[in-house]
Amino acid sequence: MSLTRFTKLLPLAMIVTLVLAACSSGSSAAPSGGASAPASTEESTAPSEAAYPTGDFTIELWTKEGDPNIDFVQQLADDYSALHSNVTFNVVNKDVEVLREDMVNTALSPDAQPQLLWTVADHVGPFTAAGVIQPLDGLIDEATYDPVAWSATLADGKQWGAPISNGNQLMLYWNKSLAGDEAPADSDAMIQVAKDNTSGDNYGLVFNQTESFWLAPILGGFGGSVFADDGVTPTLDTQSMKDALQFMYDLKYTDLVMPSECDYNCADGLFKQGAAAMIINGDWALGDYSTTLADDLGVGPIPKITATGEYPKPYTAGTFYMVPSSVEGDTLTVVTDFITWSTDKEQQVAMVEALKRLPANAEALADPVVTDDPLLAGAAEAVKVGTPQPTNVEMRCNFDAMTAGIRDVFGGNSDIAGVATTMQEAADNCLATLS
Numbered sequence: 001m002s003l004t005r006f007t008k009l010l011p012l013a014m015i016v017t018l019v020l021a022a023c024s025s026g027s028s029a030a031p032s033g034g035a036s037a038p039a040s041t042e043e044s045t046a047p048s049e050a051a052y053p054t055g056d057f058t059i060e061l062w063t064k065e066g067d068p069n070i071d072f073v074q075q076l077a078d079d080y081s082a083l084h085s086n087v088t089f090n091v092v093n094k095d096v097e098v099l100r101e102d103m104v105n106t107a108l109s110p111d112a113q114p115q116l117l118w119t120v121a122d123h124v125g126p127f128t129a130a131g132v133i134q135p136l137d138g139l140i141d142e143a144t145y146d147p148v149a150w151s152a153t154l155a156d157g158k159q160w161g162a163p164i165s166n167g168n169q170l171m172l173y174w175n176k177s178l179a180g181d182e183a184p185a186d187s188d189a190m191i192q193v194a195k196d197n198t199s200g201d202n203y204g205l206v207f208n209q210t211e212s213f214w215l216a217p218i219l220g221g222f223g224g225s226v227f228a229d230d231g232v233t234p235t236l237d238t239q240s241m242k243d244a245l246q247f248m249y250d251l252k253y254t255d256l257v258m259p260s261e262c263d264y265n266c267a268d269g270l271f272k273q274g275a276a277a278m279i280i281n282g283d284w285a286l287g288d289y290s291t292t293l294a295d296d297l298g299v300g301p302i303p304k305i306t307a308t309g310e311y312p313k314p315y316t317a318g319t320f321y322m323v324p325s326s327v328e329g330d331t332l333t334v335v336t337d338f339i340t341w342s343t344d345k346e347q348q349v350a351m352v353e354a355l356k357r358l359p360a361n362a363e364a365l366a367d368p369v370v371t372d373d374p375l376l377a378g379a380a381e382a383v384k385v386g387t388p389q390p391t392n393v394e395m396r397c398n399f400d401a402m403t404a405g406i407r408d409v410f411g412g413n414s415d416i417a418g419v420a421t422t423m424q425e426a427a428d429n430c431l432a433t434l435s
Contacts (some may be wrong), residue, residue: 111362
């Protein structure tokens with residue numbers, strides 16, 4: 001997820017307006033040239049031909065995967081078309097937040113919907129609120145998938161997504177030639193390694209300073225949560241949040257191990273250029289970093305917070321297929337058949353080889369391609385310390401408020417208590433627009 005997650009946001013009030021109006025009117029793939037492609041179609045288990053629809057079908061697939069990962073998505077589509085010559089795919093990349101906005105906007109124009117989405121779990125909330133996707137209960141076989149991956153898009157007793165990959169967690173990547181062979185034991189050790197590698201235009205630690213997805217795991221490491229026990233009431237003005245914000249402020253302004261300004265692309269570029277010893281980034285970058293750094297790449301959980309003895313708790317989910325609400329009849333049959341085929345063991349093992357992501361297919365997850373790979377083993381350890389990402393629509397209020405807050409902190413605001421209070425007020429005000 002490259003992943004620029006929360007930079008272009010559609011106001012929640014607009015989502016609600018779209019939903020009400022609809023009711024009143026009645027609706028980063030393998031590098032070019034070097035990718036491991038999905039398994040040969042001759043070796044794949046073809047879907048049942050007996051009841052397969054006839055006629056021509058064009059399936060528009062919106063995917064949050066950009067370069068180089070979109071190559072794998074396109075290869076999957078091409079291989080399926082080779083099995084079914086009457087099916088053509090149009091694979092369209094959309095930034096993850098643009099995809100969300102564009103899909104929510106189809107609440108008033110279902111004809112503008114694609115036939116399939118490849119996206120992230122946190123889109124379940126806004127998409128179900130806007131009524132633009134349909135449940136997959138009875139259409140997809142739950143037994144195919146790892147139970148944790150399957151449960152990530154379960155909401156209100158319905159299944160809204162079919163899992164593609166398992167994880168989506170943030171974790172620590174380090175360049176062994178700079179930071180050493182082993183991961184830092186805790187946050188104090190990480191900061192020391194970062195200091196040792198910060199000089200001039202070289203930095204010890206980089207990550208996206210503009211989005212709240214990177215704040216969430218640190219909050220968890222200080223024992224905090226974004227919701228009260230009811231799962232809908234924001235809890236952003238807490239001591240845990242203040243501790244997390246102070247920790248991140250200190251990384252930049254006290255420890256002096258980070259660039260003065262850095263978004264996702266900045267941090268990603270510095271690490272790949274060898275100008276950053278460590279980066280906190282998501283599992284979606286593993287394939288790219290493995291290609292760039294080869295044996296110099298280390299992967300593992302974000303180190304324990306020394307003050308608490310707890311691991312940071314990144315949000316976990318993965319990537320998912322979602323089916324737009326307007327898809328029906330034979331087109332729905334084709335779409336669900338493609339979902340089933342593309343997430344079988346053979347195609348999922350191919351995804352692991354191409355993208356270095358943990359698969360959602362239960363059999364593929366137990367395959368040696370996963371269990372014998374030290375990088376994937378490190379990613380699996382990072383998943384274990386994570387926490388499921390909330391998918392309810394109220395989470396958008398938290399993400400928006402936290403994003404404004406973390407940008408304020410990294411912009412130099414040292415009034416940490418004031419930032420936490422402002423975040424809470426913003427989330428509460430947002431929540432009021434949903435009632």
